[in-house]
Amino acid sequence: MAIGLAGALALAACGGASDSGANSSGEIKGTIDFWMGDPIGDAQQPIMQKLADDYAAAHPGTKVNLRFLGKDAHQTYLTSIAGGSVPCVALIGNTWTPEFAALNALEVYANDPKTLQGTYVPGMIESTIFKGKSYAVPYDTGVRALIYRKDMLEAIGKTAAPATWQELREDALAIQAKNQGVNGFGIIGGAHWYYLPLIWNWGGEIAKQSGDKWVSEAGSTQSVQAFQFYSDLLTKDRLSPAGASAWTAADVDKSMGLGQTAMMVGGSWDLRTILKQSPDLEGKLGTAVLPKGPGGNNDTFAGGSNLAVFRECNNKAVANDFVKFMMTKENLVPVTSNLGLLPATNDALAQEKATGSFSAPLFKAYAEQADHTRSIPPVASWGKVEGANSIVNAMQSIMSGKKTADVAMKELADQVNQAIG
Known part of the structure; x- marks a missing residue:
């Protein structure tokens, strides 16, 4: 499910209409x-x-x-x-x-x-x-948007949230240099909803329709570049601790609430969690639409x-x-x-x-x-992709250095095609 909170269903004792008279006439009864x-x-x-x-x-x-x-x-x-x-x-x-x-x-x-x-x-x-x-x-x-510390941005001379992913990277590095012990950006390696949309932001597609089939575009140049960029925020720029390769939203929420992270991508539910944990941050926090990527858009799920x-x-x-x-x-x-x-x-x-x-x-x-x-590609078997954790595994293999982005994303494309083909 796209937000981890989406409506879930389970087996009930009985289903359908429980009155004996089926309403074939269209009467509201x-x-x-x-x-x-x-x-x-x-x-x-x-x-x-x-x-x-x-x-x-x-x-x-x-x-x-x-x-x-x-x-x-x-x-x-x-x-x-x-x-x-x-x-x-x-x-x-x-x-x-x-x-x-x-x-x-x-x-x-x-x-x-x-x-x-x-x-x-x-x-x-x-x-x-x-x-x-x-x-x-x-x-x-x-939906997810950008949550950031207004005071920390202002301290580096910025009066507005970063408009592009590259600007976010530069702002995060500047904040981190000025605030010892603070993570410039909360990286989430353990939940693909936070970085899979970057493929769109870089101008690519997660999958494309070809006839009556959907075909993965995870191996495209845009997809490789998007995942490489996100990985580099951790492995090269060190904008979060090394353990962030396995972080989920709860980890970044906690870090933000403790004043240890300057910027993050999160839902309105994350913002509520942070404010409940640390109500004193309310005047210091700001929110903005997500930054745009090289593809010119800031689409998210x-x-x-x-x-x-x-x-x-x-x-x-x-x-x-x-x-x-x-x-x-x-x-x-x-x-x-x-x-x-x-x-x-x-x-x-x-x-x-x-x-x-x-x-x-x-x-x-x-x-x-x-x-x-x-939205995700409208295919019946997309759940197999999520269930196998294929997307997270690809990102974590890049972050760990076990695979290059090219190799990891081509393998991911093959895995997705096997699931949805």
């Missing part, structure tokens, strides 16, 4: 099951329960059974699809959508995804597509969740109507705001930018970054 998991935690459960109750109150004769599910969901959910025990509606991780669509588990949401443009965040639309059709409704969006209706649901009238209800601004924003994520509809996002939680100075950059997002 009957019971449906709605599953959801991470990032829906304890704080959000009462909000979701109220929405389900509000829907039933507004539609006499309906009921929405909620199941709040855990993290170990993926394989269990695949088993539930195979056994025909699925809900009518579920909040699913956006990176899972093509996989479930390929299993013929999801209802088509739009035969032509172009009709969704203007309504939803572009990167989230991409996450719903499989073989030219959209199979889910974009729900929430998680659109993580998040999608709402999907399952093909085997026997009360699609209620299921589809409930999804519409959930996607109104009034019902969507309280959930996403509580999660610290952005809504995936443009009207709700505009509201959040203007007057909502992402209108606050420290969080504005995340709303702006949402306009510069893309």
Whole structure:
């Protein structure tokens, strides 16, 4: 899943509509099951329960059974699809959508995804597509932006965040030279979402469509240069400790909160974690959209969740109507705001930018970054690439010096092609 917090699903005791009367007439009546998991935690459960109750109150004769599910969901959910025990509606991780669509588990949401443009965040639309059709409704969006110490940048004569990756490197070196014991930039070698988008920033593609297949571009010149640049930040510039080759977001969050790191790439959820740990940093921190690479863009991943209706649901009238209800601004924003994520509809996002939680100075950059997002290649078997840890292994082999970037990335391209071919 793209942010590590995306909506997860698990096996429930029963699925579909639980009323005996299937609603083939289209009448809004009957019971449906709605599953959801991470990032829906304890704080959000009462909000979701109220929405389900509000829907039933507004539609006499309906009921929405909620199941709040855990993290170990993926394989269990695949088993539930195979056994025909699925809900009518579920909040699913956006990176899972093509996989479930390929299993013929999801209802088509739009035969032509172009009709969704203007309504939803572009990167989230991409996450719903499989073989030219959209199979889910974009729900929430998680993006990463640049978090930095304003005071440390000002001390080296800078009044604005670095606009390019090269400028970030130079600023980080200058900060590190001026502040003994401070890491100029928080490098994350153990989570590919923090450096895989650099391929786009360098002007490349993670994969390209060739006929009806997707082919990895990990071995391209742009991909090699992007991974080499990120590795060099650690191995040549030493902008983080050597152990950062295995760091995850939690390690950089901790280092930033302790005042040991000057700049990092992180989500709004990371910023919240840092401020909770060290509230005294609030006046010293700044955020900005990500720096651009040589390719001229600062695109990053659109993580998040999608709402999907399952093909085997026997009360699609209620299921589809409930999804519409959930996607109104009034019902969507309280959930996403509580999660610290952005809504995936443009009207709700505009509201959040203007007057909502992402209108606050420290969080504005995340709303702006949402306009510069893309999704993973829409292939059913992309999960095999992540499951094998192929991307992280490639970066770590470059950082360790065991392989050159050329060799590591060509091997990665072969591994990805074997997984998605």
